[in-house]
Amino acid sequence: MSTVSFSGLDLLATAAVALDDGLRIIYLNPAGETLFALSRRSVSGQSFPELFADGQPFGEKLSQALADTRGFVDQDLILTRAAHEPLHLNCVVTPVEVGAAALLIEFRHIEQQLRIERETQRLTQHEANRELIRNLVHEIKNPLGGIRGSAQLLERELDRPDLREYTQVIIKEADRLQVLMDRLLTPHRRPHIGPVNIHEVCERVRTLILAEFPEGIRIKRDYDTSLPDLRGDREQLIQAVLNVARNAAQAMSGHGEIELRTRVARQVTLAKTRHKLALELQVVDNGPGIPAAIHDRIFYPLVSGREGGTGLGLTLAQTFVQHHHGVIEVESQPGRTCFRIMLPLDE
Ligand SMILES: Nc1ncnc2c1ncn2[C@@H]1O[C@H](COP(=O)(O)OP(=O)(O)OP(=O)(O)O)[C@@H](O)[C@H]1O
Ligand SMILES: [Mg+2]
Numbered sequence: 001m002s003t004v005s006f007s008g009l010d011l012l013a014t015a016a017v018a019l020d021d022g023l024r025i026i027y028l029n030p031a032g033e034t035l036f037a038l039s040r041r042s043v044s045g046q047s048f049p050e051l052f053a054d055g056q057p058f059g060e061k062l063s064q065a066l067a068d069t070r071g072f073v074d075q076d077l078i079l080t081r082a083a084h085e086p087l088h089l090n091c092v093v094t095p096v097e098v099g100a101a102a103l104l105i106e107f108r109h110i111e112q113q114l115r116i117e118r119e120t121q122r123l124t125q126h127e128a129n130r131e132l133i134r135n136l137v138h139e140i141k142n143p144l145g146g147i148r149g150s151a152q153l154l155e156r157e158l159d160r161p162d163l164r165e166y167t168q169v170i171i172k173e174a175d176r177l178q179v180l181m182d183r184l185l186t187p188h189r190r191p192h193i194g195p196v197n198i199h200e201v202c203e204r205v206r207t208l209i210l211a212e213f214p215e216g217i218r219i220k221r222d223y224d225t226s227l228p229d230l231r232g233d234r235e236q237l238i239q240a241v242l243n244v245a246r247n248a249a250q251a252m253s254g255h256g257e258i259e260l261r262t263r264v265a266r267q268v269t270l271a272k273t274r275h276k277l278a279l280e281l282q283v284v285d286n287g288p289g290i291p292a293a294i295h296d297r298i299f300y301p302l303v304s305g306r307e308g309g310t311g312l313g314l315t316l317a318q319t320f321v322q323h324h325h326g327v328i329e330v331e332s333q334p335g336r337t338c339f340r341i342m343l344p345l346d347e
Pocket of ligand 2: 243246247309312313314
């Protein structure tokens with residue numbers, strides 16, 4: 001035992017262990033005793049890799065280092081002692097020739113913070129994926145319901161019963177698609193980027209809302225026609241504005257007024273980026289306002305204050321606006337709810 005040669009490492013804050021050419025422990029410093037919850041005396045002469053349930057791959061790398069007399073660094077090492085939490089480590093392995101010692105290894109515990117950060121990152125990624133899934137399902141569910149419903153109506157009007165075979169095919173296939181949706185096999189649509197006139201978007205939304213709520217909803221327009229086109233995905237923007245306007249119409253139970261208003265905005269910061277020029281689109285309604293209980297969460301998926309609502313409309317709208325590097329905000333009180341969509345106009 002050449003413990004004496006390593007006594008200088010006793011004061012080191014970094015865990016250090018010296019192994020002989022059979023990977024047996026010759027020396028373990030106090031920081032190492034603490035890190036691995038081992039006493040030097042009890043492990044002296046024992047195989048280091050064998051102390052860990054998952055030590056074998058590391059042992060192989062150590063043997064290789066010995067054979068090549070070449071050190072290595074492992075930034076992402078996990079070692080687990082039986083009945084202990086896994087240790088997440090950073091290590092530096094150096095071949096030495098000090099008495100019987102052949103390898104010197106220093107270990108640093110990767111800060112717990114770092115681990116938490118990685119986990120949080122994974123979780124965020126996971127959340128993002130799930131959101132994507134929900135948005136997609138939401139997008140497909142609506143037309144699918146329409147297809148199925150229309151086929152049913154058509155079937156009732158058919159005077160030749162043999163034609164029912166076809167409507168049944170439509171209905172059954174729509175049902176099958178609905179089931180498939182849950183398993184999500186369809187890839188996300190790629191954006192189609194091109195010049196978009198915001199007033200065309202507004203007009204399209206107006207037409208759709210008036211068709212959906214033919215009685216009782218009035219739509220006022222206040223457009224700044226000097227606004228230039230923006231670059232973006234027209235369909236996504238229509239969907240975003242439609243989701244907001246449809247919520248307004250639904251909140252007013254189909255009776256009330258919606259105003260679509262556009263303005264130029266200069267020198268604004270959107271999503272942490274400063275823009276010289278942006279456009280502001282307001283969708284204002286004179287309905288009851290957003291229920292206080294959900295006001296702070298309405299952009300989150302599955303938050304709904306509406307009977308039969310899935311709570312995805314605004315999540316989707318926000319996602320689409322963010323794709324355009326814009327922001328969507330809301331101000332609401334009984335009698336006046338204003339959704340404001342800001343979109344950058346400069347590159
Ligand atoms: N203009 C508005 N006035 C009052 N409440 C609103 C308004 N817009 C949204 N809300 C509230 O915010 C909730 C969330 O809206 P969101 O569009 O995300 O989901 P949803 O309309 O419930 O369901 P989905 O759009 O997925 O069919 C609504 O259920 C409603 O309670
Ligand atoms: Mg909605």
